[in-house]
Amino acid sequence: MISSGISSLAVLLIVIFLFREGFSLFSTSPLENKNIIVVNKTNPVSKLNAGQIKAIFDQEITNWKDLGGNNDSIILFTINDISNYFSDEEVGAEFEFLPDKLNALVDSNPTMLAVYQDKYLAKKFSGKIVNVAKNNIPDFIMGKQWFPTAEPAVQLGVAPLILGTLLVSFFAILFALPVGLATAIYMAEVADERLRKILKPVIELLAGIPSVVYGFFGLIVIVPMIHDVFNLPVGETALAGSIVLGIMALPTIITVSEDAIRNTPRSMKEASLALGANKWQTIYRVVIPYSMSGISAAAILGIGRALGETMAVLMVTGNAAVMPKSLLQPVRTIPATIAAELGEAPAGGVHYQALFALGCILFLITMAINIWVQAISTRRKMNK
Amino acid sequence: MKKIILGVAMMASALLVNAQKITIKGSDTVLPLAQKDAEVFMKKNAGKSVTVIGGGSGVGISALLDNSTDIAMSSRKIKMDERMKLQDAGRAFKEVIIANDALSVIVNPQNKVSKLTRAQLEGIFTGKIKNWKEVGGDDMQIVVYSRETSSGTYEFFKEHVMNRKNYASSVLNMPATGAIIQSVSQTKGAIGYVGLAYVTKEVKDIAVSYDGKTFTMASIENAKNKSYPVVRPLYFYYPTSKEAAIKPYLDFILSVEGQKNC
Numbered sequence: 001m002i003s004s005g006i007s008s009l010a011v012l013l014i015v016i017f018l019f020r021e022g023f024s025l026f027s028t029s030p031l032e033n034k035n036i037i038v039v040n041k042t043n044p045v046s047k048l049n050a051g052q053i054k055a056i057f058d059q060e061i062t063n064w065k066d067l068g069g070n071n072d073s074i075i076l077f078t079i080n081d082i083s084n085y086f087s088d089e090e091v092g093a094e095f096e097f098l099p100d101k102l103n104a105l106v107d108s109n110p111t112m113l114a115v116y117q118d119k120y121l122a123k124k125f126s127g128k129i130v131n132v133a134k135n136n137i138p139d140f141i142m143g144k145q146w147f148p149t150a151e152p153a154v155q156l157g158v159a160p161l162i163l164g165t166l167l168v169s170f171f172a173i174l175f176a177l178p179v180g181l182a183t184a185i186y187m188a189e190v191a192d193e194r195l196r197k198i199l200k201p202v203i204e205l206l207a208g209i210p211s212v213v214y215g216f217f218g219l220i221v222i223v224p225m226i227h228d229v230f231n232l233p234v235g236e237t238a239l240a241g242s243i244v245l246g247i248m249a250l251p252t253i254i255t256v257s258e259d260a261i262r263n264t265p266r267s268m269k270e271a272s273l274a275l276g277a278n279k280w281q282t283i284y285r286v287v288i289p290y291s292m293s294g295i296s297a298a299a300i301l302g303i304g305r306a307l308g309e310t311m312a313v314l315m316v317t318g319n320a321a322v323m324p325k326s327l328l329q330p331v332r333t334i335p336a337t338i339a340a341e342l343g344e345a346p347a348g349g350v351h352y353q354a355l356f357a358l359g360c361i362l363f364l365i366t367m368a369i370n371i372w373v374q375a376i377s378t379r380r381k382m383n384k
Numbered sequence: 385m386k387k388i389i390l391g392v393a394m395m396a397s398a399l400l401v402n403a404q405k406i407t408i409k410g411s412d413t414v415l416p417l418a419q420k421d422a423e424v425f426m427k428k429n430a431g432k433s434v435t436v437i438g439g440g441s442g443v444g445i446s447a448l449l450d451n452s453t454d455i456a457m458s459s460r461k462i463k464m465d466e467r468m469k470l471q472d473a474g475r476a477f478k479e480v481i482i483a484n485d486a487l488s489v490i491v492n493p494q495n496k497v498s499k500l501t502r503a504q505l506e507g508i509f510t511g512k513i514k515n516w517k518e519v520g521g522d523d524m525q526i527v528v529y530s531r532e533t534s535s536g537t538y539e540f541f542k543e544h545v546m547n548r549k550n551y552a553s554s555v556l557n558m559p560a561t562g563a564i565i566q567s568v569s570q571t572k573g574a575i576g577y578v579g580l581a582y583v584t585k586e587v588k589d590i591a592v593s594y595d596g597k598t599f600t601m602a603s604i605e606n607a608k609n610k611s612y613p614v615v616r617p618l619y620f621y622y623p624t625s626k627e628a629a630i631k632p633y634l635d636f637i638l639s640v641e642g643q644k645n646c
Binding site: 054057058059094095145146147148149150151160219220223224227233234235236314315318319320321322330332340341 | 468471510524525526527532533539548549550553554555556557558559563566567570571572573574
């Protein structure tokens with residue numbers, strides 16, 4: 001009683017923590033470190049979004065007219081360029097003159113776009129602060145660009161990550177289900193007791209192999225194989241991830257569906273055989289329909305296993321955050337993103353919060369799957 | 385993990401009462417080098433003790449800020465906002481370059497291309513150049529491998545080679561240097577970057593030019609005489625007030641003998 005109370009409390013606290021951190025993302029600006037974007041007061045542009053800012057700093061947009069301004073090229077200024085304009089003495093040893101210098105600089109350059117921290121805003125500020133839209137949920141979920149460390153404004157679009165995760169997991173289960181089901185039927189119905197006693201521990205051993213070992217195996221064996229077989233420029237693909245995850249999901253699928261199949265009452269099987277059906281017909285027409293809900297539960301649990309897997313996927317899918325178009329191209333999944341990036345994301349920053357928000361999305365997906373399993377197993381009980 | 389580092393740092397700072405002990409903290413790139421020199425230094429100077437702790441460049445510099453280290457090691461130059469924080473805290477500090485670390489650009493050994501300019505590299509990593517034939521190679525798609533966004537190498541390459549532009553979203557991010565070597569060695573159209581020390585026979589490193597005329601290969605000599613352009617300096621930062629205490633170690637690491645390990 002007490003221990004179950006403690007564990008449910010722990011789960012609840014983890015969930016609350018996850019969502020609190022994740023949702024704090026949507027009240028922050030994509031600009032890091034309290035930066036602001038300042039332009040000359042004569043500049044007609046007063047609003048920019050994160051995508052435009054990235055394009056400007058990648059020098060894909062170099063003219064104000066692409067942003068709805070005058071036909072002038074953009075002069076970029078960040079605080080690191082200060083030494084090109086002023087000497088250390090002019091700025092002052094404690095940066096005491098910096099705000100006025102920055103203000104004067106933007107004042108004298110009508111086509112300049114300057115990025116600096118808001119604490120260096122001059123007292124007699126005469127420029128214009130550009131309005132940057134805050135991070136919001138639609139942009140976060142629908143956005144197709146994932147550049148969490150872009151400067152000065154981060155780009156947080158997680159659509160490629162969500163789709164990548166779902167694609168890899170779905171195909172993993174497509175590979176694992178037929179194989180897993182066949183093994184389960186063989187073990188439950190065909191194999192004799194002695195063989196089963198050998199097979200069962202072997203399959204359970206498969207579940208005990210650390211995932212990093214699967215990942216290493218995938219990188220050394222499966223990735224070059226895919227590279228050669230399909231004659232691709234690159235072997236780290238969604239397909240490689242699906243195969244590795246399929247192998248990893250096998251033990252779950254086999255054990256759960258074998259249990260379901262073995263639950264078929266002996267009398268039903270005997271009735272079928274007595275009516276003249278052969279063994280295969282009995283399996284196909286009686287055993288599988290009877291244990292269908294158990295098999296679906298096995299498949300869904302397998303998907304759950306695949307969705308949350310991190311290390312093996314991180315090593316074999318190439319982790320390019322692009323919208324997945326086919327199985328034969330690199331993808332990036334949510335767990336791999338969190339594992340690879342959380343280590344160095346400054347605590348409390350935009351990137352950090354974005355990773356927590358990704359964790360929330362993953363949590364919601366797996367929770368939906370668990371509810372689905374629950375629903376299916378209740379139906380199973382009612383059928384009996 | 386962080387708590388352990390914090391604990392070690394606190395113990396180390398508690399031990400600092402004794403002036404003979406020096407704590408060094410920061411970049412994992414600099415760590416092996418500082419560690420090796422510290423061992424030799426301690427052997428030669430009985431009674432002196434040097435503790436080297438990793439954690440990353442940012443960790444080292446923030447330790448400098450809260451006074452829990454004598455020297456911060458860093459694989460990048462101190463950032464403007466870090467300088468400002470030190471300024472706000474009223475801590476004067478000094479900067480020393482202790483070594484140079486060259487970054488090799490590597491391709492698959494079967495690739496004909498053996499030299500690239502900085503502009504070409506920028507094009508490749510930002511996704512503007514997509515085929516090897518555009519840079520004098522076979523008709524083959526370029527597969528770009530990079531480190532994860534968390535890596536210091538990722539930032540350095542972006543800043544110095546790519547002119548601060550962002551990587552293309554189609555770039556494959558690998559979790560470790562070893563994984564980049566493995567992937568480049570088994571992918572024909574691959575290109576990637578790794579620290580000079582990591583280059584193995586399975587991959588081919590190529591000559592790089594910043595001016596478009598003189599191409600140089602990454603090597604220890606070329607990094608030292610600065611003819612190879614993709615070199616990052618490795619720094620020590622220390623408070624001016626502690627200069628006297630750390631002077632013997634600093635002199636040692638900059639001496640001929642100390643530089644052997646760099």
